[in-house]
Amino acid sequence: xxxxxxxxxxxxxxxxxxxxxxxxxxxxxxxxxxxxxxxxxxxxxxxxxxxxxxxxxxxxxxxxxxx
Amino acid sequence: xxxxxxxxxxxxxxxxxxxxxxxxxxxxxxxxxxxxxxxxxxxxxxxxxxxxxxxxxxxxxxxxxxxxxxxxxxxxxxxxxxxxxxxxxxxxxxxxxxxxxxxxxxxxxxxxxxxxxxxxxxxxxxxxxxxxxxxxxxxxxxxxxxxxxxxxxxxxxxxxxx
Numbered sequence: 048x049x050x051x052x053x054x055x056x057x058x059x060x061x062x063x064x065x066x067x068x069x070x071x072x073x074x075x076x077x078x079x080x081x082x083x084x085x086x087x088x089x090x091x092x093x094x095x096x097x098x099x100x101x102x103x104x105x106x107x108x109x110x111x112x113x114x
Numbered sequence: 115x116x117x118x119x120x121x122x123x124x125x126x127x128x129x130x131x132x133x134x135x136x137x138x139x140x141x142x143x144x145x146x147x148x149x150x151x152x153x154x155x156x157x158x159x160x161x162x163x164x165x166x167x168x169x170x171x172x173x174x175x176x177x178x179x180x181x182x183x184x185x186x187x188x189x190x191x192x193x194x195x196x197x198x199x200x201x202x203x204x205x206x207x208x209x210x211x212x213x214x215x216x217x218x219x220x221x222x223x224x225x226x227x228x229x230x231x232x233x234x235x236x237x238x239x240x241x242x243x244x245x246x247x248x249x250x251x252x253x254x255x256x257x258x259x260x261x262x263x264x265x266x267x268x269x270x271x272x273x274x275x276x
Contacts, residue, residue: 049120049131054144057134069138070119079152081141089115092122102128109134110115 049108057107065105081109144252145229158236159229161269162250164259168193169216171200176212178203188246191257192216199226199257202249226251229258233270240266 052060061067067084069076076086087096089110100106120133134140142148145159167185169178169192178190182205190208192201201220211219226249227236236248240263248266250258 049117049124049133051135052132054134054136054140054146060132065132067134068119068123070115071138077150079138079142079148079150081138082147082149087119089119089122092119092126094126097123097126097128100128105130105132106123106128107132107134108116108119108123109137110119112137112139113135 052107057109060105060107065107066100067107067109068100069110070108071110075111084109140253142230143228144254144256145250145258156233156269156273157229158227158231158233158248158250158261158266159258161233161265162229162248162259162261166191166257166260168257169203170194171215171217171220173216174212175203175208175214175216175219178216179208179212182208189260190216191249191260192220193257197257198255199224199249199251224249226255228253233266233273236261237263237266237270 061083067081068087069080069084070087070089070092072088073086116133116135116137120131123131167181167190169190171192182190188205190203191199192203193199201222202224203216203220207219229250240248246263248261250261252258
């Protein structure tokens with residue numbers, strides 16, 4: 048079950064090497080994203096697009112807000 | 115959306131999945147850096163002075179006045195040990211009420227803004243309300259700093275002229 052984290056924990060995890068994925072549309076990512084995030088829009092999340100991620104390291108997803 | 119994405123990642127065999135539910139809005143509201151085309155556009159955070167003099171509830175205004183002497187800021191935010199904004203001291207109040215404490219003299223619950231607010235919006239607000247500065251905090255109320263109306267107006271005019 049995915050674990051919900053806050054901003055403080057997110058920063059800690061990024062420092063420790065976690066992977067960050069923005070799942071909004073590519074246009075929104077291009078406009079503004081958290082440093083180090085990669086773009087995989089929700090509709091494109093599949094085995095092929097996630098092959099770039101390392102399963103041995105934590106993965107964190109985010110979008111715009113609590114939607 | 116981030117929840118569905120996190121569950122989808124689990125279904126794809128990722129064993130350690132987290133979701134940052136507050137999302138990008140929370141991040142930019144805290145004044146943290148971003149990348150992308152919008153990152154190049156100045157906003158309220160860009161013009162916010164972060165090295166402002168602050169005081170605590172129990173500080174006497176005479177002591178605050180002494181600390182403010184070397185600071186051009188005309189107002190002093192009152193914060194707690196966690197840096198959370200509790201109130202604001204106007205310069206005329208600081209000058210005239212030396213024996214009072216900050217708690218006795220402060221304006222409680224001042225209007226605050228997040229650093230991701232557009233310069234156009236904050237310039238209009240400060241002009242319409244005849245305010246000399248904007249108090250900038252995170253969404254949790256932690257003080258980031260103050261942005262002077264003159265600087266906001268100047269940077270907005272520069273941006274508009276481009």
